[in-house]
Amino acid sequence: MSEVRFGQAINRALADAMAADDSVVVFGEDIAAPGGPFGVTRGLLDRFGPDRVRDTPISEAAIVGAAVGAAMSGLKPVVEIMFMDFVTLSMDALVNQAAKARFMFGGQYALPMVVRLPHGGGINAGPQHSQCLEAWLAHVPGLKVVCPATVADAYALTRAAIADPDPVIVVENKSLYALKGELPEPLPSAAIGKADVARPGRDATIATYGAMRAVALDAAGLLAKDGIEADVIDLRSLQPWDEAAVLASLARTHRLVIVHEAVEAFGVGAEIAARMADIGFDELDGPIVRVGAPFMPVPFAKELEAHYRPDASRIAEAVRRTLA
Amino acid sequence: MTAADSASPIDLLRTMRLIREAELRLAQLFADGEVPGFIHLSVGQEGVAAGVCTALGPADTLASNHRGHGHALAKGLDLERFFLEIMGKVEGMCKGRGGSMHVADAAVGMLGANGIVGAGLPIAVGSALAHQVKRNGAVAAVFFGDGALAEGAMHESFNLASIWRLPVLFVCENNGWSEFSPTSRQLAADPCALALSHRIEARSIDGNDVLAVHDVTRTLVAEIRSGGGPRFLECRTTRVRGHFEGDPQKYRDAADAARSDDDPIGRLERRLASEGVPAAEIKAAERDAVARVDAAVARARTGTAPAFGDALRDVYANTEVRP
Numbered sequence: 001m002s003e004v005r006f007g008q009a010i011n012r013a014l015a016d017a018m019a020a021d022d023s024v025v026v027f028g029e030d031i032a033a034p035g036g037p038f039g040v041t042r043g044l045l046d047r048f049g050p051d052r053v054r055d056t057p058i059s060e061a062a063i064v065g066a067a068v069g070a071a072m073s074g075l076k077p078v079v080e081i082m083f084m085d086f087v088t089l090s091m092d093a094l095v096n097q098a099a100k101a102r103f104m105f106g107g108q109y110a111l112p113m114v115v116r117l118p119h120g121g122g123i124n125a126g127p128q129h130s131q132c133l134e135a136w137l138a139h140v141p142g143l144k145v146v147c148p149a150t151v152a153d154a155y156a157l158t159r160a161a162i163a164d165p166d167p168v169i170v171v172e173n174k175s176l177y178a179l180k181g182e183l184p185e186p187l188p189s190a191a192i193g194k195a196d197v198a199r200p201g202r203d204a205t206i207a208t209y210g211a212m213r214a215v216a217l218d219a220a221g222l223l224a225k226d227g228i229e230a231d232v233i234d235l236r237s238l239q240p241w242d243e244a245a246v247l248a249s250l251a252r253t254h255r256l257v258i259v260h261e262a263v264e265a266f267g268v269g270a271e272i273a274a275r276m277a278d279i280g281f282d283e284l285d286g287p288i289v290r291v292g293a294p295f296m297p298v299p300f301a302k303e304l305e306a307h308y309r310p311d312a313s314r315i316a317e318a319v320r321r322t323l324a
Numbered sequence: 325m326t327a328a329d330s331a332s333p334i335d336l337l338r339t340m341r342l343i344r345e346a347e348l349r350l351a352q353l354f355a356d357g358e359v360p361g362f363i364h365l366s367v368g369q370e371g372v373a374a375g376v377c378t379a380l381g382p383a384d385t386l387a388s389n390h391r392g393h394g395h396a397l398a399k400g401l402d403l404e405r406f407f408l409e410i411m412g413k414v415e416g417m418c419k420g421r422g423g424s425m426h427v428a429d430a431a432v433g434m435l436g437a438n439g440i441v442g443a444g445l446p447i448a449v450g451s452a453l454a455h456q457v458k459r460n461g462a463v464a465a466v467f468f469g470d471g472a473l474a475e476g477a478m479h480e481s482f483n484l485a486s487i488w489r490l491p492v493l494f495v496c497e498n499n500g501w502s503e504f505s506p507t508s509r510q511l512a513a514d515p516c517a518l519a520l521s522h523r524i525e526a527r528s529i530d531g532n533d534v535l536a537v538h539d540v541t542r543t544l545v546a547e548i549r550s551g552g553g554p555r556f557l558e559c560r561t562t563r564v565r566g567h568f569e570g571d572p573q574k575y576r577d578a579a580d581a582a583r584s585d586d587d588p589i590g591r592l593e594r595r596l597a598s599e600g601v602p603a604a605e606i607k608a609a610e611r612d613a614v615a616r617v618d619a620a621v622a623r624a625r626t627g628t629a630p631a632f633g634d635a636l637r638d639v640y641a642n643t644e645v646r647p
Contacts, residue, residue, distance in 0.1 A: 054488070056484065057484060059480035061476060061477050065481070066450030066453055072435050074458060093443070105418050106417060106638065107419070109430055109435075142640070240643055
């Protein structure tokens with residue numbers, strides 16, 4: 001058991017995967033010699049050499065497109081797009097190529113590739129360096145999307161993504177990179193598509209993921225002072241997502257709040273709410289409430305951004321609404 | 325036929341004849357409603373596909389574009405499974421999931437035709453990266469049209485391939501048309517100048533001279549294989565038919581489409597005849613192609629419609645999708 005930071009756990013996962021399998025290669029903007037904009041890939045170049053750890057030009061379309069071709073030709077590329085906002089420039093490769101190759105070629109090709117996408121606000125990076133666009137990617141058949149919230153999951157889900165035979169997007173909240181936590185020994189593993197109960201409770205379910213896990217736990221703390229026990233479900237994986245775990249929680253609490261940092265409208269929360277309103281209809285004793293960002297770009301100024309991101313009091317208020 | 329690094333003139337003729345016969349048969353099957361969707365034919369451009377692909381080895385990989393039937397067949401795709409796929413049958417190489425714009429065959433290194441203009445370039449660059457990392461001596465090639473030179477992916481791919489000295493052959497089939505618009509109105513740059521500006525050695529040749537295409541490709545592939553980095557080959561050719569089958573081509577002067585003296589097959593046949601190759605041998609190339617296509621189409625007509633539940637199972641390798 002050792003205490004490491006979230007970013008270091010991803011680094012360890014990359015290094016362990018590269019040590020275990022020569023076909024794992026890592027490339028992206030400033031990830032080799034500079035060690036990555038957030039230091040996540042530090043040391044990999046020295047350990048694994050310039051053939052397998054490469055700095056690319058600022059070419060997001062070619063980075064992901066090349067990952068597709070490399071995966072079709074026997075490598076397991078793990079590429080980084082410096083900020084999730086920049087994946088807008090990679091969308092053909094992700095949506096038309098990576099996501100469809102297995103299907104449209106009749107299962108002839110596997111695409112074991114990973115795209116790491118730092119998302120989220122909280123560092124005053126402004127409208128083009130803060131977005132949470134994971135719902136776009138979870139909407140595309142053929143892609144998998146995971147979003148770790150803890151140090152152990154940062155390691156486990158990164159390893160699971162690299163081991164997966166399909167293209168997996170690993171969404172990493174930038175505000176979590178410095179988070180300290182335990183990386184247990186033996187090292188943890190995780191199955192893509194399995195949620196985790198972050199906190200058990202009997203009164204209301206809060207389903208969330210990524211950086212909002214900690215905020216939801218804070219909200220649960222506020223609610224506990226009033227005798228309301230929230231069941232906090234950390235989804236960990238958005239595509240596929242653990243419908244059974246959310247339904248099981250709903251069957252215990254009969255109330256559901258879904259929380260994410262991404263814009264509320266047309267988001268991950270909308271999908272979960274729609275499914276639970278269908279298959280969980282008989283369990284519901286109150287409205288399903290979503291807590292997400294308002295329908296606006298991520299603002300820059302400290303006061304604006306603080307107001308933009310969901311906080312514990314908004315989540316607690318939403319839970320009270322479902323109980324009212 | 326298999327790709328095997330070098331081909332004799334009669335082999336090249338046979339490859340071109342097979343592509344021509346397959347394309348013309350597809351035109352008929354499409355007109356008769358036996359081929360669904362829409363198809364883009366490479367009639368008139370067979371010299372490029374045959375000349376390039378027969379200069380590649382079986383371990384070399386190939387990315388293609390929407391006009392990719394010829395590339396696929398010249399790389400060695402099974403003819404029956406090719407027709408089965410384009411006619412939407414489960415025995416097709418893609419189980420009827422992709423159709424004309426997505427013919428692919430992992431067994432011969434064919435990474436797929438592609439419905440997105442320019443998308444094959446970064447895929448070939450990535451395939452070349454795999455060859456380089458694995459040091460397997462293989463080369464990745466990619467076909468794209470002059471229209472793809474207007475895509476941003478072209479620049480990113482040229483730049484990355486050049487910086488990393490990747491073993492990739494960029495083949496631009498310049499047929500003068502970007503879908504419904506002439507290249508003169510679409511592209512400000514000279515194709516070779518684009519490559520040269522990325523420090524990629526470039527050649528421009530008559531793509532309807534299959535012997536020249538083959539010889540030049542062999543030279544370029546040898547240079548790439550020996551570590552020379554990427555190469556660019558512009559093959560000037562002719563799109564005889566429309567952008568897609570059924571395209572009325574109102575934008576096009578009839579004379580432009582009917583330059584029969586440019587036909588790569590006719591040119592090679594005249595040359596072979598002048599060199600004393602017996603007429604029977606030349607004619608046999610056409611007759612054999614017709615017979616092979618006849619048999620493949622007959623087989624494809626007996627193919628089975630794909631089952632929806634099976635298709636659902638190939639969205640992911642190991643994750644079920646709710647019907």
